[in-house]
Amino acid sequence: MPIKILTVDDSKTIRLIIAKAFKPFDCEVLEASNGVEGLAMAAKEKPHIIILDLTMPVMDGYEALTKLKSDPDLKSIPVVMLTAESGRENVLRIAKQGVRDYLVKPFKEELIVERVSRIIDLKPKGVTVPKARRFDDPVSILVVDDKPAICEQVRLGLGDTQWTVLGRGQAGEAIDYCGRTVPDVVIVSLSLPDNSAYSLFQMLRSQQKSKGTPVFAMCVKTAVDDQTRAQQTGFTGIITKPIDFEDVKMKIARALSLDTSYKYFEHRDGVLWIKLPSGFSQSTANEVSAHLRSKVAEAVDAGLGKVIFDVSPLKSADLSLIKLGLDVMQFCQEMSLRLRMVGNGAVSAECRKYEETKDWSFLGSFDEAVAALNGRESVAA
Amino acid sequence: MIDQLDELVTQAVARAFDTMLNLKVAAEPADAAVWNGEPHVAGSVGFIGRLTGVVYIYSTASFARRITCQLLGLNDEEIDGEEMVNDAIGELTNMVVGQIKSQLSDRGMPCVLTIPSIVRGSHFVVEAVTSTTRRVSTFRCGEHRLAVETLIKTS
Numbered sequence: 001m002p003i004k005i006l007t008v009d010d011s012k013t014i015r016l017i018i019a020k021a022f023k024p025f026d027c028e029v030l031e032a033s034n035g036v037e038g039l040a041m042a043a044k045e046k047p048h049i050i051i052l053d054l055t056m057p058v059m060d061g062y063e064a065l066t067k068l069k070s071d072p073d074l075k076s077i078p079v080v081m082l083t084a085e086s087g088r089e090n091v092l093r094i095a096k097q098g099v100r101d102y103l104v105k106p107f108k109e110e111l112i113v114e115r116v117s118r119i120i121d122l123k124p125k126g127v128t129v130p131k132a133r134r135f136d137d138p139v140s141i142l143v144v145d146d147k148p149a150i151c152e153q154v155r156l157g158l159g160d161t162q163w164t165v166l167g168r169g170q171a172g173e174a175i176d177y178c179g180r181t182v183p184d185v186v187i188v189s190l191s192l193p194d195n196s197a198y199s200l201f202q203m204l205r206s207q208q209k210s211k212g213t214p215v216f217a218m219c220v221k222t223a224v225d226d227q228t229r230a231q232q233t234g235f236t237g238i239i240t241k242p243i244d245f246e247d248v249k250m251k252i253a254r255a256l257s258l259d260t261s262y263k264y265f266e267h268r269d270g271v272l273w274i275k276l277p278s279g280f281s282q283s284t285a286n287e288v289s290a291h292l293r294s295k296v297a298e299a300v301d302a303g304l305g306k307v308i309f310d311v312s313p314l315k316s317a318d319l320s321l322i323k324l325g326l327d328v329m330q331f332c333q334e335m336s337l338r339l340r341m342v343g344n345g346a347v348s349a350e351c352r353k354y355e356e357t358k359d360w361s362f363l364g365s366f367d368e369a370v371a372a373l374n375g376r377e378s379v380a381a
Numbered sequence: 382m383i384d385q386l387d388e389l390v391t392q393a394v395a396r397a398f399d400t401m402l403n404l405k406v407a408a409e410p411a412d413a414a415v416w417n418g419e420p421h422v423a424g425s426v427g428f429i430g431r432l433t434g435v436v437y438i439y440s441t442a443s444f445a446r447r448i449t450c451q452l453l454g455l456n457d458e459e460i461d462g463e464e465m466v467n468d469a470i471g472e473l474t475n476m477v478v479g480q481i482k483s484q485l486s487d488r489g490m491p492c493v494l495t496i497p498s499i500v501r502g503s504h505f506v507v508e509a510v511t512s513t514t515r516r517v518s519t520f521r522c523g524e525h526r527l528a529v530e531t532l533i534k535t536s
Contacts, residue, residue: 010496085482085486105479108400
């Protein structure tokens, strides 16, 4: 549903200026010339935001606002007042009615766009949904910490990715940098002086071009109060020190919706190969599970009828692996796919200890599993 | 308060022109001749309250068209009749007087604004009645001239 902006102003000039200001954005600007028309239009169209003039004939903006806020169906629509009258009394009177913002004429078009985009998510017109980025695509990360060693640590910790890590020592330097180039992700230390981490966060959120940028707060694991405050402020997430870089990668991937499925799912030799990494953990299990159903369906759609579940890099089997294995088996049975498992002696030995997995049999390599599947052997488990 | 009106008018006109039109205006001596015989347009907005009066902003018809183009981001040929110019000049006048009104209210003289109106013509004069103070400020904006006349009821 396109974003709807309702401008209520008796001046056609103002309505034209508003329409012009929002023309570059993917939204529809609706017009009304007084409070009565505005309320009727709001009830009919349910706009995402109303830009309301104060002095109008028939019904002025103050009365329209009062009626709007007393209507259960309309009261949640955010209202920005736009008026030529900026006297303290007026501002106070209107503020009491619960307007989201107040703009005084004369105004710059950029200003009204800026204020409205703080409330609703405006997207430039003609922007197509970008192709999903992959985990191994380049990602720019700005680390803001007054201790250069931390920036270096992050750089080294993410060194096995294609990601670029840039360091800045102060919030002011980061603001300058973001004014020129908005990074994909910002990690800011909460220990920066004068609460400047929060100032940086607010600045990034107030700018149209960086309002959607994930911003992570970084602090020591024991600083619980800092973590709570950061969460309440709206930071995308918390990164605690000492830093668990696998966790950081996962959080960034999630925040940027990076496709990680290619790490675990591959079509090879006519088989869907589900391969788990040596650093398998609960979060890896969650990630594989999140893609499992769609990837199995995709394989069926591509004409593949065989699956290999490869746990050979793992050194042991835990409950998260067992649960994942059972899910894989269930999906394969549902889709009538033939399944073989690849594993090592240690994993095989551990699986024999559990009732649910004691019958699991593992082959030694992918090639052996392919041969077994092509020999039309019975389904594993 | 009336003594401060000239300054309020100058600030309000400069701000409205700069913000809305991206045009700089410079104050000129109040007796500078504004008209060159061309038809002109006057936008007016009144204020009623502790201080009561009316503000007229005069420009030539050609400057009014230019203001409209600048305000709406249009070319001259895109202007759809005089109604569009009237509305633009009325709104600009409203913005100027709105600023003055806010300043007056904050200084203990609350008032309300009237809706804008427009007068067009070549030869007309607004005559102040007795017990009315009349102030005129004139401005240059590039090759164009602008006059702001303020009438305040003093009784």
